[in-house]
Amino acid sequence: MFSRHKKESGIDLEQHEQIEYAQTRINQKKNLYRHFVWFLIGGTGLVIINKVFKYGETYDWAYWIIGIWSMLFLVHLVNVFILNPFMGRDWERMQREKLVLQQKEKIANLRKQVEKEFPLPTVPKKKVD
Template sequence: MFSKRKGKTEVDLEQHELLENAQKRIKQKKRLFSHFVIFLIGSVFLILINKILKVQAEYNWFAWAITAWAFLFMIHAFNVFVTHKFMGKEWERSQREKLVAKQKNRIAALQKEIETDFPISNINKKKDLPDH
C-alpha cells in the first residue's frame, strides 16, 4: 500500500523519441499560432497608428510594413509545415547514417592503406632480427 515501488510503466527509447518529436511539433505549431495572433494585433495597431496620428496620410507605409510581416509569417508557416516534412526526424536519421557509413569507409580505406604500406609481417620480422 505504501511501498516505494509503484507500478512504473517503462517507456522504451522509440516511444520516448516519438513523444519528444510530438512535443517539439506542438511547440512549433503553438509558436506559429502565437505569431499569427501577434501579426493580427500588430497589423491593426499599425493601421490605427496611421489613422490616428495621420503619419504621412498620403503614403500608406503601414501597408508595406504589414506586407513584409505577412511575408515573414508565410516563411515561418512554410518552415513549420513544409520544410519539417522534408527535413524531419527521418531525414536527420538518414543523413546521420550516410555520414557514419562514409566515415566507416574512410577509416577502412585508411586501415587498408596502412596495412599495405606497413605490413604486420615485416614488423614482426624486424623484431626477430638480432641487433648488431
C-alpha cells in the same frame, strides 16, 4: 531510495523519442499560431496608427511593414508545415546513417592504405622442443 529494485520506466526509448518529437511539433505549431495572432494585432495597430491617427499619412508605411511581416509569417508557415515534416526526424536519421557509413568507408580505406604502405613486421615463432 537506495534500493536495488528500481521501478522501470513504462516508456521505452522509441516511445520517448516519439513523445519528444510530438512535443517539439506542438511547440512549433503553438509558436506559429502565436506569431499569427501578433501579426493580426500588430497589423491592425499599424493601420490604425497610420490611417486613424494620421501618423505619417502622406505615405502608407503601414502596408509596407505588413507586407514584410506577412512574408516573414509565410516563411515561418512553410518551415513549420512543409519543410519540417519533409526534413524531419526520419530524414535526419537517414542523413546521419549515410554520413556514418561514409566515415566508416574512409576509415577502412585509410586503414588498408596504412597496412599496405607500412606493414607490421612479422616475428618468426620459436619452436618449442
